[in-house]
Amino acid sequence: MKPAPFEYVAVDSWEAAVAALTDDAQVLAGGQSLVPLLNRRLLRPTRLVDINGIPGLIRRTDGVLRIGATVRQAALERSVVAEHWPLLRQALRHVGHPATRSRGTVGGSVAHADPRAELVCALTALDARYETTERVVEGPPVLAPRELLVRIELPPLPPGAHTAFVEHARTRGDFADAAAAVVLAPHHAAIAIFAAGRAARRAPAAERALRDGATVAEAAALAAELVDGDHPRALVAEVTRRALVQAGHA
Amino acid sequence: MSGFGDPPPDLDRPGFGTPAAAGDDPPTAPAVPPAPVPESPAATARVSARVNGELRTAEVEPRTLLSDCLRHQLGLTGTKVGCEDGTCGSCTVQLDGEPVLACLTFAIQVDQAQITTIEGLPPGRLQESFHEHHALQCGFCTAGMLLTLDAYLREHPEPTDAQLKEALAGNLCRCTGYAPIIEAVRNR
Numbered sequence: 001m002k003p004a005p006f007e008y009v010a011v012d013s014w015e016a017a018v019a020a021l022t023d024d025a026q027v028l029a030g031g032q033s034l035v036p037l038l039n040r041r042l043l044r045p046t047r048l049v050d051i052n053g054i055p056g057l058i059r060r061t062d063g064v065l066r067i068g069a070t071v072r073q074a075a076l077e078r079s080v081v082a083e084h085w086p087l088l089r090q091a092l093r094h095v096g097h098p099a100t101r102s103r104g105t106v107g108g109s110v111a112h113a114d115p116r117a118e119l120v121c122a123l124t125a126l127d128a129r130y131e132t133t134e135r136v137v138e139g140p141p142v143l144a145p146r147e148l149l150v151r152i153e154l155p156p157l158p159p160g161a162h163t164a165f166v167e168h169a170r171t172r173g174d175f176a177d178a179a180a181a182v183v184l185a186p187h188h189a190a191i192a193i194f195a196a197g198r199a200a201r202r203a204p205a206a207e208r209a210l211r212d213g214a215t216v217a218e219a220a221a222l223a224a225e226l227v228d229g230d231h232p233r234a235l236v237a238e239v240t241r242r243a244l245v246q247a248g249h250a
Numbered sequence: 251m252s253g254f255g256d257p258p259p260d261l262d263r264p265g266f267g268t269p270a271a272a273g274d275d276p277p278t279a280p281a282v283p284p285a286p287v288p289e290s291p292a293a294t295a296r297v298s299a300r301v302n303g304e305l306r307t308a309e310v311e312p313r314t315l316l317s318d319c320l321r322h323q324l325g326l327t328g329t330k331v332g333c334e335d336g337t338c339g340s341c342t343v344q345l346d347g348e349p350v351l352a353c354l355t356f357a358i359q360v361d362q363a364q365i366t367t368i369e370g371l372p373p374g375r376l377q378e379s380f381h382e383h384h385a386l387q388c389g390f391c392t393a394g395m396l397l398t399l400d401a402y403l404r405e406h407p408e409p410t411d412a413q414l415k416e417a418l419a420g421n422l423c424r425c426t427g428y429a430p431i432i433e434a435v436r437n438r
Binding site for chain 1: 295311312313315318334335336339342345348349350351353354355356358359398401402415416417419420421
């Protein structure tokens with residue numbers, strides 16, 4: 001199908017974007033989730049505010065990685081600077097397909113807030129902070145009307161860290177049924193999982209157990225306790241187990 | 251109108267079966283005046299882009315998809331439209347050298363950009379290899395396959411089979427079962 005008519009406003013700054021947002025407007029970033037909804041007329045905004053003209057940069061200063069919200073997923077995947085956070089690339093491989101990643105933006109993934117977003121799962125394991133036009137928050141922000149995500153900040157990984165991302169999806173490139181993102185370093189463990197339609201979250205009990213010398217199977221079982229239902233639990237246990245093995249847990 | 255015998259009115263419009271005569275008529279000159287835009291809150295905009303190396307201009311509504319603009323306004327019907335929600339990859343074109351889904355991009359967004367459609371992809375070993383290995387039957391997915399592969403092989407000239415399958419996972423083919431396509435790329 002074709003989208004219903006709308007008014008198109010292209011902006012080149014966050015101030016202009018906020019000013020252009022009327023009550024019934026939608027923000028157009030990469031459009032790889034929004035345009036299917038428009039094409040099927042599940043959404044009929046009266047106005048689209050196109051933020052593709054706002055430059056997005058990937059910078060590393062004092063060890064902190066700053067990713068502009070309008071950075072394309074493909075750009076982050078190729079970024080030499082972001083190589084110090086290999087989990088980003090490991091997760092991005094599973095986000096859609098090459099053709100959607102060349103348009104889709106990093107900020108769009110976060111703002112669209114699909115609970116099965118791989119990138120958000122990876123960012124959760126990496127202790128990301130989110131800067132919006134109004135505030136700075138620790139977890140993925142629930143954006144208020146006329147609030148826009150501007151930047152994502154990642155602290156440096158601990159020395160000697162190994163990371164892995166594993167998911168289970170029915171078909172490649174589709175949203176996953178379950179996924180696990182893992183960061184392992186001496187005296188450090190971070191596990192983020194999602195499954196069963198619930199958004200990514202950390203598995204603190206499993207992380208604590210790993211720091212106390214738990215085995216892969218024990219940690220995976222603890223992570224799986226976060227979700228309900230036999231099947232989702234089995235999936236989380238298995239993707240967590242595989243991710244821990246890939247990240248080099250003995 | 252009967253079911254038989256009525257000749258379709260516009261079989262000879264540019265790109266519909268017959269190649270557009272290059273440079274002959276202005277690319278956007280329609281035989282009939284452009285349809286009025288009823289109750290649209292949006293005025294049309296003039297978009298210029300370099301399509302297959304040639305500067306082309308079109309008058310588009312904001313909601314006009316790039317795929318529709320290419321097919322209906324520029325007559326480049328090599329770009330196929332399958333699902334129109336980003337699932338099938340048939341409409342893949344290259345925007346500034348990167349593969350994108352033309353059905354998930356608005357024409358109004360590509361002003362001043364470079365676009366390559368299947369009509370602008372230079373004939374080469376990849377196409378010959380598709381032919382030799384029967385990597386297409388109905389051909390509906392082939393334009394998207396070739397444009398995705400062209401961009402991918404530029405960066406990864408020697409992919410493994412697993413990498414190739416990953417790169418092509420966004421392009422659905424309902425005829426070949428994919429094996430001849432992988433074979434064609436490997437033996438190009």
